[in-house]
Amino acid sequence: MDYIATSAIRIGIIASLFKSLLIPSYRSTDFEVHRNWLAITHSLPVSQWYYENTSQWTLDYPPLFAWFEYSLSQAAAVVDPEMVVISKLEYASYRTIIFQRLSVVITDILLIYAVYDYCKWWSNNRRLSSSSTSHGENNTMIAAFVLMVLVIFNFGLIIIDHVHFQYNGMLFGIFLLSITKIAQEKFCQAALFFILLLNFKHLFAYVAPAYFVYLLRRYCFGKLQYSSWTEMRQDFRFTHLAKLSLIVLAVISISFGPFIAMINQLISRLFPFKRGLCHAYWAPNFWALYNVVDKAVAMISLRLGLLTGDKWQSASMTGGKVTESDHIVLPSIRPLTTFGLTLISILPSIVHLWRFPYSWRAFLRVMILCGFSSFIFGWHVHEKHLITVIVPFTLLAIENKNDARLFFLLSCIGHYSLFPLLYEPTESPIKHILYILYSIFAYYGLQLCSCSSLKSIHRLRPLKVSLFEKIYIIGLLFVQIYTIFLHSVFKLNDKLPFLPLLITSVYCSIGVLYVWANFYARSIWLTSDKNEYIED
């Protein structure tokens, strides 16, 4: 067996065993959500799935995920028949816990395979394409190893899947597979995997524009460059477009077909626009800053007597409820506004991809940017969604130093912003230690990716993290110290219970916006150059 396969198996086994150690850890309500979906899909006819509302945790994922739960529930019924009974109350027997936890660990194998598949292709590709001797054989192996560790042990995925409870590992596996297919220029398969993914979790629709544009541009047009519009029009390959549409429509009809009679109900479940701009805990995006500015201005005007107290009372956003709320001073935000802003922020990158579709790296960048921009401007974004950016970003991070630096920053910031997800003191050591281990590994591992051979390993240059960025990262430490210790020392628990969360999300949103802007500028600048990666 070659090195990459061996490493993948080793990392995979160790990761899976480690994940199985997390079985008794804290479970969020998502555990009960998924338990309830098992019950719904097992005990009701298909027509009832999206109507059932005995429990408040109704089914709000696309049909393929429902089918996935259905197949799981077949095994679940054998393990514990009580598990698949619909009930209003929570149910978490010992067997249920083990079954559900292990199902996540086992479905994660798809992620491990997907990373392996990518690494295998990537290292072969690099071996073939590196005419210069700048990248040695060893170096490719090291980079592949680092990538596998960074993805399989991704802090966010472990925390969200194996403590908080979700099935993201499997979904990111499909996601990575589709990226690999794009890189291999197997566009039909890529489209197939991506449309499957969308039918598992519609949240990935955020990156769909990049897929759409790239597939259209690369697959439906033959050449990379055209001198004129007419030439381009003449070269359009209708059969390819038909093939793609057929794949997409086939998957959608299989997935949504059985639910065609209740399509409105399904849609209303999938897109609950009645929720607020932000979650109770603000995801570290643009709106967190917007809210804070609004609050600050309101507070100042309250002091100055420009604002009456009751308006202040009526618009408290930190109440912890997931509802629409109005801003006090700044204009209130409607879903359409966020939609428009997201579109505007995505547009330049999309246009850019259309104009310069030279390589899958350009696609990867723009796809990450799509996810990133919609995270920053989207409606009702959850902090968990940032892993949709971080995981594909890892693929870029091992390629060159600048992206490695941005990845390191983003993983530090983005993963830190996940901390409030595990608020229980019991899991606190786990999240801290895992976070530190992951950050250390990211920092040193990524340095290894760019050294040319094992011999030069003793002359590693550290990632070029600037002074400002270093200070910012160290600042995270102080935010955490404040959250854990100082807040209760200052006795602010009763007066301002949400202050630590607010500080965390605002501090992180500054960093996230910084990385986003940097990455945006860099991507636009880089991919317009046909001979990319002559850099550093």
Add this chain to the structure above:
Amino acid sequence: MAEFLSNPHGFILDNIIATLIALLIRWCISLNPYSGKGKPPMYGDYEAQRHWMELTTNLPVKQWYFESPNNNLSYWGIDYPPLTAYHMWICGQIAKRINPIWIELNTSHGYESSNHQLFMRYTVVMVDLILYIIPVLLFCNMVLAKRSRILRFSLSLLMLLQPASLLIDHGHFQYNCCSLGLALIAILFIFRGHDVFGACAFSLALNYKQMELYHSLPFFCYLLGKSLHSSKPFFKIITLGVTVIITFGVCWFPFLFDTNQATQLVKRLFPFNRGLYEDKVSNVWCTVNVLIKLRQIFSQQTLVALSLLATVAAVLPSSIHLIIYPSRHRFILALVNSSLAFFLFSYQVHEKSVLLACMPASLLLPWYPAESGLFLLYATFSMVPLLIKDGLLLPYISIMMLYLYLLYITFRSYYQVGTIQKYMYGISIMVMSCLHGYAAIAIPPRRYPDLVAVLISAISCCFFTLFFLYCNYLQFTASDDLIKASVTSKSKSD
């Protein structure tokens, strides 16, 4: 991990990473239930430790070991030496600051809450970090100084993650890491040539837990042998003796000036009126008992004498050999031999006492990775009935597989494993998994309700005996000092 660790950014980095991984796994295990959780009236070791905190913080020192209205000795009375009591006093003081209800006299019996559990788990992890994890890393860095960093890292992880200790200390709940860590510190001091400090540290270990007596003979013999071979034997022996006496004197200070106190303490520490063994222990007596009902044939006095005789016979060869040929390598082997001899043959053995053999056995990993690795697995296996009782089956399975896999990776990369060892591993894994599978599926026959437990202890006992003989053989045949010499291994990554 290999490439990552060959990077030159400070070799401190590996130690930090190893420490963090060790802490992470420990904490994962401590998420599980502890012994006696929610099982009145006696609860388990967790309650014992909590109760000791309660006693030591609320009662004057003079009453700690005596029966009184506030100290019912039959309800988890303190039966460990004074250092444990002091340690519990410190923990109790901290607990008092956080939440006095946890250790309120008499009313707090059986107190359980998630916050309290968190506090208790933290106390173990802290002690483990300071007294066990750091010394293990120091040991690794010392004996493997000339080896590659990757090998050192792998071995330190294997030493730090030995499943038996993790499951008992962080799952079942005990402070074994404290006494074992002190003994390890003593070994470190002695290896570095600071025999006086070593003697002092080992005396502290003895004063933390009397079970450390299992290790005392090799310590005594090694230091004696070393002194005899030095230029000023008499002076050295006197110094060491005085050190031990002073350390003991300091630890026992509050109990020294009253004969009543001292004798009561001794009575509490060595309760000879208990049985030959408790529950199902993987030692010789328990195994022989399956075939021959010892307790019906012999009186208790005879049994005590018999076990004493057997223990002495088992422990003497390696001890005498150590006096004559003291070397650091043989010292570790003798520690395994002595603790195993006591475990296998002595009177009133507890299944957890195998931990005393695990510590020195894990130190042997750099030289005999296959053998000691298998021993560590068997040691955990032998405690399965206890672990099942505590609800620790789940972490047991995960950590055993994880450990086995780490061993496998280490062998594949750095060691040439012999055919016999390979077969041993194959057979052992098969036997263990078959037995676990059988226990999971089948209902035990009515005549032998404890069939699986007995089988587990008998199989483990056979292996322990084998390992005991093997280590004795090694001690007698080993070259002078393997620790100085280089290790037989294929170096792949250097």
